Amino acid sequence: MVQMVEEGSTLLCRMEICVAEAEKRSGKNAMSMQETFTAYLIETRPMDAVAEGRNPAPDSLWRRYSEFELLRNYLIVTYPYIVVPPLPEKRAEFVWHKLSADNMDPDFVERRRVGLENFLLRVALHPVLSNDKILYHFLTEEHGWKDVVYETGFQAKADSRLRALSATFRVRNPVKRFLEMKHYSDQLQSHTSQLLRARARVADRLYGVYKVHGNYGRVFSEWSAMEKEMGDGLQSAGHHMDAYAASIDDILEEEEHYADQIKEYLFYAESLRAVCRKHELAQFELEMSSQDLISKKQQREELATGIVRIFSLKGMTNKLFGQEAPEQREARLKLLEELITEGEESVKEKTVECQEHVEKAWVDMQRFKGQKDRDLREALINYAVMQINMCKKGIQVWSNAKECFLKM
Amino acid sequence: MSGQGVPADFSGHMLDLDEDDDLEVFSKNTSVADGSIVLDSPSSMVNQYRLEYNDEEQQETITKDLFVSVDNPESHVTTIETFITYRVVTKTTRSEFDSSEYEVRRRYQEFLWLRSRLEESHPTLIVNPLPEKFVMKGLVERFSEDFIETRRKALDRFLNKISVHPILSYSEHVKVFLTAQELQPHRKQGPGFLTRMGETVRAVANSVRGLKSRPEEFILMQDYVEDFSNKITSVDKVTQRIIKEQKEYLDELKQYGPTYSQWAEAEEDLSDSLKGVANCVERCSKETGDHIDHLSQVLVPALHEYVLCAETVKAVMRRRDNIQAEFEARNDALASRKADQETVSTLLYPHTPTENHTYLQEEVDSLADRLEMANIALKEDWSRWQNNMRSDLRSAFLSTTEKNIEYYEKVSLKFTSQYTQTLHEMSIRADQAF
Numbered sequence: 001m002v003q004m005v006e007e008g009s010t011l012l013c014r015m016e017i018c019v020a021e022a023e024k025r026s027g028k029n030a031m032s033m034q035e036t037f038t039a040y041l042i043e044t045r046p047m048d049a050v051a052e053g054r055n056p057a058p059d060s061l062w063r064r065y066s067e068f069e070l071l072r073n074y075l076i077v078t079y080p081y082i083v084v085p086p087l088p089e090k091r092a093e094f095v096w097h098k099l100s101a102d103n104m105d106p107d108f109v110e111r112r113r114v115g116l117e118n119f120l121l122r123v124a125l126h127p128v129l130s131n132d133k134i135l136y137h138f139l140t141e142e143h144g145w146k147d148v149v150y151e152t153g154f155q156a157k158a159d160s161r162l163r164a165l166s167a168t169f170r171v172r173n174p175v176k177r178f179l180e181m182k183h184y185s186d187q188l189q190s191h192t193s194q195l196l197r198a199r200a201r202v203a204d205r206l207y208g209v210y211k212v213h214g215n216y217g218r219v220f221s222e223w224s225a226m227e228k229e230m231g232d233g234l235q236s237a238g239h240h241m242d243a244y245a246a247s248i249d250d251i252l253e254e255e256e257h258y259a260d261q262i263k264e265y266l267f268y269a270e271s272l273r274a275v276c277r278k279h280e281l282a283q284f285e286l287e288m289s290s291q292d293l294i295s296k297k298q299q300r301e302e303l304a305t306g307i308v309r310i311f312s313l314k315g316m317t318n319k320l321f322g323q324e325a326p327e328q329r330e331a332r333l334k335l336l337e338e339l340i341t342e343g344e345e346s347v348k349e350k351t352v353e354c355q356e357h358v359e360k361a362w363v364d365m366q367r368f369k370g371q372k373d374r375d376l377r378e379a380l381i382n383y384a385v386m387q388i389n390m391c392k393k394g395i396q397v398w399s400n401a402k403e404c405f406l407k408m
Numbered sequence: 409m410s411g412q413g414v415p416a417d418f419s420g421h422m423l424d425l426d427e428d429d430d431l432e433v434f435s436k437n438t439s440v441a442d443g444s445i446v447l448d449s450p451s452s453m454v455n456q457y458r459l460e461y462n463d464e465e466q467q468e469t470i471t472k473d474l475f476v477s478v479d480n481p482e483s484h485v486t487t488i489e490t491f492i493t494y495r496v497v498t499k500t501t502r503s504e505f506d507s508s509e510y511e512v513r514r515r516y517q518e519f520l521w522l523r524s525r526l527e528e529s530h531p532t533l534i535v536n537p538l539p540e541k542f543v544m545k546g547l548v549e550r551f552s553e554d555f556i557e558t559r560r561k562a563l564d565r566f567l568n569k570i571s572v573h574p575i576l577s578y579s580e581h582v583k584v585f586l587t588a589q590e591l592q593p594h595r596k597q598g599p600g601f602l603t604r605m606g607e608t609v610r611a612v613a614n615s616v617r618g619l620k621s622r623p624e625e626f627i628l629m630q631d632y633v634e635d636f637s638n639k640i641t642s643v644d645k646v647t648q649r650i651i652k653e654q655k656e657y658l659d660e661l662k663q664y665g666p667t668y669s670q671w672a673e674a675e676e677d678l679s680d681s682l683k684g685v686a687n688c689v690e691r692c693s694k695e696t697g698d699h700i701d702h703l704s705q706v707l708v709p710a711l712h713e714y715v716l717c718a719e720t721v722k723a724v725m726r727r728r729d730n731i732q733a734e735f736e737a738r739n740d741a742l743a744s745r746k747a748d749q750e751t752v753s754t755l756l757y758p759h760t761p762t763e764n765h766t767y768l769q770e771e772v773d774s775l776a777d778r779l780e781m782a783n784i785a786l787k788e789d790w791s792r793w794q795n796n797m798r799s800d801l802r803s804a805f806l807s808t809t810e811k812n813i814e815y816y817e818k819v820s821l822k823f824t825s826q827y828t829q830t831l832h833e834m835s836i837r838a839d840q841a842f
Contacts, residue, residue, distance in 0.1 A: 212649050381830050391823070394813075408802045
């Protein structure tokens with residue numbers, strides 16, 4: 001992962017962070033049931049100590065995956081205009097047959113450790129997120145951190161899914177850029193997931209091709225025993241075929257890291273979409289508030305002038321059953337005035353909110369775009385390098401086999 | 409063309425040489441000096457042949473005097489059937505041939521005829537098998553281009569192997585096959601079906617009697633052939649499996665590449681890098697396709713041929729055993745007659761001259777000769793066969809390794825240029841940022 005040093009001071013400038021280890025644990029969960037989970041060791045060291053060449057022992061604490069999830073949820077709610085870095089996948093997806101889907105599998109755990117570290121580094125490098133106090137506590141206070149998070153009351157601020165969905169359909173004037181960005185996030189998600197699926201199938205097949213060559217090894221070895229002149233050549237060629245068959249394991253293990261890099265952006269697409277949805281929601285609420293204010297003002301006008309411009313039940317009943325008494329009208333007008341004042345405040349607030357969100361979100365989306373292009377370009381370069389290395393190994397093995405056959 | 413173990417079409421070489429140069433070279437070959445077949449001693453011929461395979465290009469043109477090729481398949485449609493004929497071109501300096509060049513057309517059936525004639529005339533020589541069973545697994549159209557081409561190559565191999573065989577190439581049947589415009593009249597001659605049946609019956613009867621003892625070297629040969637047959641069949645199966653896996657790999661690759669180019673369409677700055685990878689994967693697909701073709705056209709036919717060869721050798725060994733059994737049967741009969749006679753006649757008729765078992769004796773003697781010649785012929789042909797096998801398989805395996813190396817080199821090249829390109833892009837953008 002390319003670490004481009006952002007302008008300004010971020011947490012990472014002050015503190016070295018890494019997820020050093022993973023450990024299997026047993027404990028009781030929220031429902032007092034016995035469960036097995038993996039805990040991850042987070043180590044931190046002050047940057048200035050490192051820079052000065054001192055090597056103090058790092059501070060450390062253990063966290064489990066669910067705590068990372070909690071942190072992330074908090075960040076999403078608290079910074080709705082930020083494309084929040086994703087966590088590594090909870091369950092193994094896009095597996096090909098030899099790759100384990102078991103969450104306890106050591107390779108999966110290791111890749112997850114790397115993913116969690118990556119998450120922390122990205123957050124700590126972010127110009128906005130890195131300053132968050134809760135993040136700091138997450139890295140430094142093992143116990144009681146959860147309580148602190150809950151105390152922020154962030155859960156209450158979370159938007160309901162239903163509201164967000166409804167806003168998507170009913171919003172009238174979202175900023176065009178956000179619509180485009182949302183469309184892009186859909187594309188990004190769809191393309192990366194197709195790529196990952198296809199890659200997993202290719203990996204599966206390639207595994208098959210390499211492994212079948214191991215059979216050559218076995219047969220050549222048996223055959224060499226019955227030959228005089230051909231024996232040596234056959235036997236050593238057989239060994240090379242075995243080596244060839246074995247080489248695919250490392251090759252594909254390395255490719256999983258490439259897949260993880262792509263996967264990160266598959267999950268990032270979701271974060272990007274979340275920011276766009278937040279805009280839609282904010283815009284929608286603004287529109288609703290404005291709408292409400294307008295209708296209240298019209299009601300006031302009606303009451304004041306007696307002219308019914310818009311059909312209202314009150315107006316109709318008035319016509320049918322006669323007008324109300326002036327005192328009642330006064331009372332209603334007064335209430336309306338209050339509501340209108342409130343409404344104007346609300347619209348002002350929401351306008352500001354919406355505008356802020358638009359501005360800040362746009363900044364972060366640009367930042368995200370630059371990061372994405374850099375990271376993915378690097379991932380593609382890594383992929384090319386991996387393929388070139390795989391070819392080099394192949395050339396080596398087959399050249400060796402060729403030497404053996406020449407001696408046959 | 410040059411340097412390959414698979415017998416290429418050597419008529420090309422012939423055309424390059426000056427006519428006079430040819431004759432000059434061949435006049436040194438004493439084995440065809442006066443038109444009669446003067447066979448060198450078998451071992452020296454074998455040595456000569458061995459030399460050929462160690463230094464193919466140089467030696468072939470000196471010791472080989474019969475060049476054949478099979479090409480130009482054509483379809484023939486009659487009212488009864490449709491079949492393919494192949495053009496068989498012969499160029500030779502051998503004096504048994506009236507002319508130095510021949511061109512005839514033959515169909516597969518006629519190759520079969522030639523082979524069965526050769527087997528009959530030389531029951532203990534190893535005659536190369538014909539490609540009937542070279543059909544690859546799965547449905548193969550009898551008239552599909554691939555099938556015809558595969559068969560043509562195999563027929564070409566078959567004739568070439570015959571043409572360099574020190575004994576078989578001088579067979580009258582071969583001459584007729586290569587020269588007669590119409591093969592039909594010649595096919596009627598020779599031991600008929602019924603005679604062959606008779607031989608088979610006798611052979612079965614003899615084998616029931618059992619062999620007294622097979623000479624050590626043939627026991628070893630038998631064991632070897634059994635093992636070899638198993639091994640070569642396994643190698644063949646493994647190869648088929650590899651082809652199958654490669655095909656499935658290719659199918660997935662074809663789906664995989666486009667995911668990059670489709671993604672590229674949704675991107676701006678990243679688009680070129682993504683398209684680059686898409687191109688690399690496409691190149692990978694193409695090379696994998698070529699690799700599969702190569703395996704199917706070079707390695708598989710070579711392995712198949714030796715799978716069949718193993719069966720041929722087993723049959724040859726059975727025939728040799730029969731010849732031995734027949735001799736032993738007759739020999740036993742003679743011995744017991746003599747023994748009987750001694751006992752009976754000396755006891756009962758002391759003054760009667762002993763029966764002359766001339767006829768039986770002659771028969772036994774000729775069978776003994778036949779056995780000895782058969783054993784010698786087989787031993788030498790076996791040695792030739794082993795060399796051929798080693799050489800042919802070695803060359804097929806080498807070709808396969810070279811193809812693999814070529815595959816990786818080409819794919820590596822493509823990814824390297826992609827890598828360089830993307831790095832270049834990165835540096836441009838880095839410059840632009842400042």
